[in-house]
Amino acid sequence: MAVKLKFILLIIAAVGSGTAMDTHRTPRQNGPALIFTAGNGEQCLGSDRSTGGVCLSRNQCNTQGGKAIGFCGVFATCCSLNACDVRTNTKVAVFINPPLNRESSGLECSYNVEINNNNVCQMRIDFETFNLAPPTTVEAVENVTSRPGYSCRNDIFQVTNLQANSDILPPLCGDNNGQHMYVRVNASTNSRSIRINFKIADRNTQPNLPQATWKIKVTQLECFNTLGKYRDGFLEAITSSLPSTPLSSSADRDEYLIAPPGCLQYYPDRTGAFESFNYNRGAGPYIANLAYATCFKKTPDVCGIKLTAASFEMAFRDDTNMYLDTDCQTNPVVQGSSQSEDYLFIPEAETADGLRGSKYCGSSASDQIIASTPPGPLYVHFHSDNLVTTDINESGYRFNYNVLNNCYLRTNTFP
Ligand SMILES: *[C@@H]1O[C@H](CO)[C@@H](O)[C@H](O)[C@H]1NC(C)=O
Ligand SMILES: *[C@@H]1O[C@H](CO)[C@@H](O)[C@H](O)[C@H]1NC(C)=O
Numbered sequence: 199m200a201v202k203l204k205f206i207l208l209i210i211a212a213v214g215s216g217t218a219m220d221t222h223r224t225p226r227q228n229g230p231a232l233i234f235t236a237g238n239g240e241q242c243l244g245s246d247r248s249t250g251g252v253c254l255s256r257n258q259c260n261t262q263g264g265k266a267i268g269f270c271g272v273f274a275t276c277c278s279l280n281a282c283d284v285r286t287n288t289k290v291a292v293f294i295n296p297p298l299n300r301e302s303s304g305l306e307c308s309y310n311v312e313i314n315n316n317n318v319c320q321m322r323i324d325f326e327t328f329n330l331a332p333p334t335t336v337e338a339v340e341n342v343t344s345r346p347g348y349s350c351r352n353d354i355f356q357v358t359n360l361q362a363n364s365d366i367l368p369p370l371c372g373d374n375n376g377q378h379m380y381v382r383v384n385a386s387t388n389s390r391s392i393r394i395n396f397k398i399a400d401r402n403t404q405p406n407l408p409q410a411t412w413k414i415k416v417t418q419l420e421c422f423n424t425l426g427k428y429r430d431g432f433l434e435a436i437t438s439s440l441p442s443t444p445l446s447s448s449a450d451r452d453e454y455l456i457a458p459p460g461c462l463q464y465y466p467d468r469t470g471a472f473e474s475f476n477y478n479r480g481a482g483p484y485i486a487n488l489a490y491a492t493c494f495k496k497t498p499d500v501c502g503i504k505l506t507a508a509s510f511e512m513a514f515r516d517d518t519n520m521y522l523d524t525d526c527q528t529n530p531v532v533q534g535s536s537q538s539e540d541y542l543f544i545p546e547a548e549t550a551d552g553l554r555g556s557k558y559c560g561s562s563a564s565d566q567i568i569a570s571t572p573p574g575p576l577y578v579h580f581h582s583d584n585l586v587t588t589d590i591n592e593s594g595y596r597f598n599y600n601v602l603n604n605c606y607l608r609t610n611t612f613p
């Protein structure tokens with residue numbers, strides 16, 4: 199025990215001296231992408247100088263079923279991490295696909311992530327690499343214009359929160375590199391874990407499917423992480439992620455990343471980009487039957503958000519209102535014929551051209567600057583139905599965003 203304590207103090211000293219040199223950097227300025235720099239989730243090379251791995255603490259590497267293949271960072275191992283069935287409770291966990299080739303006969307990989315400590319309230323899953331088979335629909339039949347929506351029928355990624363009454367998380371597939379999602383957890387319930395499942399289709403029978411590859415990072419975020427409470431998870435955090443200022447900065451970083459309740463995705467930075475699932479560099483298609491919120495941080499100085507579409511192509515019902523609101527969804531539903539109900543809901547939105555509307559479909563948000571200035575939280579809500587229509591594009595969207603701190607003067611809203 200005494201030895202262990204000495205070891206901890208040694209690490210604190212080491213980290214402390216690192217901090218002095220690093221004072222010009224603050225985690226806020228770096229943004230969340232660079233949160234766990236030393237020894238956590240970074241690519242590394244094994245001692246043979248050719249095998250790739252992930253830089254983790256030795257303990258993390260062991261609990262994730264990995265194999266140490268070299269050294270990296272400070273006190274860390276280069277870990278070869280592609281076990282398929284893993285149970286772990288580390289504060290940050292990285293999972294990589296096992297070697298899969300064109301002849302792989304299907305596979306199911308399950309990762310059980312158990313709550314690290316009682317303060318954990320959310321898990322953020324970052325899809326650093328995420329290439330699965332795309333969503334599909336049935337083959338077109340002559341003279342029939344509508345088909346079921348594109349859904350994940352081959353490869354399927356799904357997160358199950360094992361707690362009763364938990365949010366239902368959508369199955370995903372396709373190209374989701376750089377995307378992320380949040381899972382809400384409750385340490386007070388009996389089932390203190392989530393299960394992340396990749397179900398990979400047989401490549402023998404479907405040789406045209408692309409190779410499935412993934413590298414996902416699961417970060418356990420702690421709510422109410424006052425200094426005293428945070429110490430529970432401290433040892434693992436410091437050995438694995440070596441925060442630049444011990445104690446308070448890890449808590450700060452968690453706080454920065456905590457999403458408002460109900461958000462599947464959360465962008466805490468003041469500026470950035472977001473896209474629909476399986477945006478696939480503009481080719482899409484987006485996945486059917488989704489309904490989820492993408493949220494942004496509303497600090498006290500922020501009153502709205504400016505969205506600029508790099509591209510925007512969704513299905514539509516009609517075009518009489520320039521692909522806004524009732525063109526995207528009607529009420530009541532017209533009996534007998536299915537109508538598109540795909541849209542992106544942007545609350546209290548106005549385009550630079552002066553168009554007002556909240557549901558955007560078709561191409562209404564393309565080539566537009568949109569200001570959304572709602573009271574309450576900043577978010578957009580994606581909705582897709584289970585219908586595709588011949589010749590109607592469902593490739594999806596990518597937006598750049600900036601939060602606004604002046605929502606009254608249009609000259610400022612639309613510089
Ligand atoms: C499709 O419609 C065309 C024109 O109405 C008709 O000639 C053809 O037989 C139809 N094909 C099928 C498979 O019903
Ligand atoms: C967590 O679960 C406990 C026990 O079921 C419940 O009493 C509590 O309200 C839950 N907390 C949250 C934040 O949902």
Ligand SMILES: *[C@@H]1O[C@H](CO)[C@@H](O)[C@H](O)[C@H]1NC(C)=O
Nearest residue numbers: 480481509510511591592593
């Ligand atoms: C759909 O729209 C996207 C973006 O505008 C474009 O790249 C793509 O070629 C279109 N696809 C079809 C089938 O029209």
